[in-house]
Amino acid sequence: MEKTKGFLVVASKKPNFYKYAVNLIDSIRDFYEDAKVCLVTEERFLDDKGRELADDIMFCDDHYRAKLWGMAKSPYDITMYLDADMECEHEDVRLVWDQLQDHDVVFTPLKEERSYVYTEWHFDTPEGKTAFSLCGGICLYDMTKPIVKEFMWDWWELTRRQMGGEWWPEGYSKSLKAWDQFSLWWLTEKVEKYKDLKIGIFEDDLRWNYYNALNWARTKPEGEVVFRHYSAGLDKGGIIL
């Protein structure tokens, strides 16, 4: 049986995220009318527009990182998670599934030449200095693989415990607690069972997650932007992704 494919968008905590999420789904449909989309949101935010646009709706709580809970509960076999404050700009959105190839999960990278837009990138570990290498802003993954299902759930659980003060490893700056990038880094770098997780990077990755805050003249994709990420300057009630 063919695997189901769909986009997953999460809007929790602030009403603006819901507004961005609805716009993102609408913009996907501009180019990909029959796309399947799951909206994960708080019940208090849902309106007729959201009900009309989304094929699947799941209610989450107001956790700061409800996105990870939503990702772990995706109703689609192949899921493309997108941060709510993005917009689709190109018809190649239909081709996003090809990016999975034989990987389990696919991310965009955090690279040194773009580090001028990162809030916290390098950090100290007991073994020496390192840096985050994967961005959690978008993620394509195959939920039919047990290791992926487990990984997504562990990412949510570890982040929840990290942010809730239930877990923090010795020798790491407490400022990193705010980042789900840290739990992602921990799982992919420190947890033995995920050494076999096949992690891929989007080809011409900037097309798929183009931060509007990037220097357009210096940092640009080879092809046209498919998803633009308005992460830096929007009014998100003090929340910075």
Next chain:
Amino acid sequence: MSSKRWLDNAFWETEEKEMLNCILEIRDDIDRVHRSVMKIKKYKDDGSENPDFIEVVDALTAESIDRNTEERRKRKAAEREEKQQRELEHAKARKLEKLFEYKLEAFEVEEIKNSKNRQLKSKLRRAKNKVEVDLYAMMILMEELKKEEENGED
């Protein structure tokens, strides 16, 4: 034993090469290192030659100072250009964010929100400036009003 040396990154402060910017490094008797940035004039106030100036030029050579000055000039020019470019790009990004917010406000208008005209709504989303946003918003509103009128006549 104490010692002193001029670091080899000195450069001319003026085109006339009458003032040097250089760094003096002094190592004291207990091996502590002190560095001071100095601006040294070629001539003293009484018009006589400044022996410190002569000492630095002799130690580092005029050619090396010329080379440093040129490299520094190029580096500073590149940094200025990079900064200007950053500011320009930042302004463009801010403008696009504002336009994005403006479009979202337009989509909050009840008639636009409920419109089924995907083509026009897509054009509104792709609008390149506020004028285009206003125009497409107006077209959608007019279409919705017309529909209301037609429904009223029925």
